[in-house]
Amino acid sequence: MRMSQLFGQTLRDAPSEAQAISHRLLLRAGFIRPLASGIFTALPLARRALTKVENIVREEIEAIGGQEITMPVVQPADLWKETDRWYQIGAELTRFKDRAGRDMVLAMTHEEVVADLVRQEIRVYRQLPRLIYQIQTKWRDDPRPRAGLIRVREFTMKDSYSLDADEEGLDRQYRAHYQAYFNIYQRCGLDTIAVASDAGMMGGAQAHEFMVLTPIGEDTLMLCTACDYAANRQIAGFRKPESLPEPPLPLEKVVTPGVTTIETLASFLDIPTAKTAKAVFMVATILSGVEDVERFVFAVVRGDMDVNETKLLNAVKARSLRPATEEEIRVSGAEPGYGSPLGVRDAIIVVDDAIPSSPNLVAGANEAGYHLLNVNYGRDYEADLVCDIAVAREGDACPRCGALLRAARGVEVGNIFKLGTRYSEALGATFVDREGVAHPVVMGSYGIGIGRTLACIAETHHDEYGLLWPISVAPYQVHLTALLRDKSGVVEVADRLYADLQAAGVEVLYDDREASPGVKFNDADLIGLPLRLTVGARGLKKGGVELKRRDRQERVLVPVAEAVARVRSEIAALEAELNEEMSK
């Protein structure tokens, strides 16, 4: 491609709204343009890079048996009503009516359509396992798009769906994806880690997220400093510091005026926070049939811990959680600042699993200005649920090996879910086994955000001058720059090299513009192609053209006659380096 013909210009300054490095560089280098909040156009340079990412994804998913299909973005709402997600999902799912007044949705994911396809196509066990996938547009009306391509509303996703007769088959396909995902990201030059994750709106049992570690990430990950334990903080477990066993002491009411926080309580009574019980009041929206019901949730953790809302939400099987108002707290029989589970009514009481083994805690008296000493679980109150609802923090003990956990930020570039039979049961997607007995198809669902992957590559591959594309996803492999275009020889040599490189199968971006050398070099650095080949009068006088890697300082002068061969060997070297990274 001749730069004089390229659609899309580089910008000297990034638009002021762009903050994230990947956002700024992709805008400046002429890769993307915004249309609306969280909605972008991919210009030719981005389109080529995206296509390369997609093709890597295709190769790896087909290597594990994937067959590509394309499912519709516009879907009848009936399907979503059948799986209840029409009711479960909020404004993120865009709904509208077609001209006949039928409810429709814009697809944010495709489990429904897959299950619908399966109930039509899959009849007997011989048709399993299968793996189908697509690379296609998703629309999620995200309340808060941010950071350019990192979090958008309209995006391209590779979503694959595994279909199996049983859990063992699902396990196999899940593991296959797990490995394929690492292959994909590594081929894209992206370092990722897999962390155990919450299933969220997808439902299902096991799930992992593939994360790029970067401070710009919105997810907090808990990583063990010793073993390979890694989990999203939303579900991360940890070993809870145990309380010393003590015989239960009699309940005692004490005056604690103005003491409404755990910290002031602990210092007022001169006890460690671990000797207190912290009450958290929430209201859960729980789906009951097709109706939402609000239930008051009373959560209790030890004073040295905090409630993890994701864990709590999952524990009470709620659709959503919100803090309770003071009025709601009083209606339940509790008192804000002095809450305890003793005597509350009409509430789901959820107690963290560290509480039953923590004797003689100080809890609120549900009366302003008073606390209770020596509250003991089982003797003084009982819970509807006892489970882990505490949030893991940096410095907590790894649930697997006990070493310290550290926290890190990450961007989720992919995920894998064991759906099980949630969708196949809802939509009646069954097959008959050897004995002629019908079973629901066991499903898995696996996503990769294509644009987000590209953004993460940009986010992690740049320097002060611009982008630095890995050879595997670079829009072009070589940036051919012709300097001093009106001087004798330069144009001729550059034009010929352009033709020869293309004939040799090399992808070339040819800067044939009338511009000063500085402008061209700066644009080349900004766009960030892996190799730069410079044709100038000075080099030609010395007998050659200059070859430089974007990621290195050295420039070598190569004879014009050898330039194509040298470029090809450099490309091969860059590809080999990427493969080397992979085998590590």
Next chain:
RNA sequence: CGGGGCGUAGCGCAGUUUGGUUAGCGCGCACGGUUUGGGUCCGUGAGGUCGGCGGUUCAAAUCCGCCCGCCCCGACCA
């Protein structure tokens, strides 16, 4: 949805507090010349009606009201 910020030429900004000539500057763009291995310099020129609507006023980019859009933080989020 809550909090904060911003909206003036393609991009980056000044001007708005304290209403008042033809609304400025840099970059970019067009043309001419100059220069030519890291955003060359000089000149000429085109380009905005100040996010939108309404109001106050002799007079509004500037004051008031409503609305829209974009960004950041939070809630939210595969």
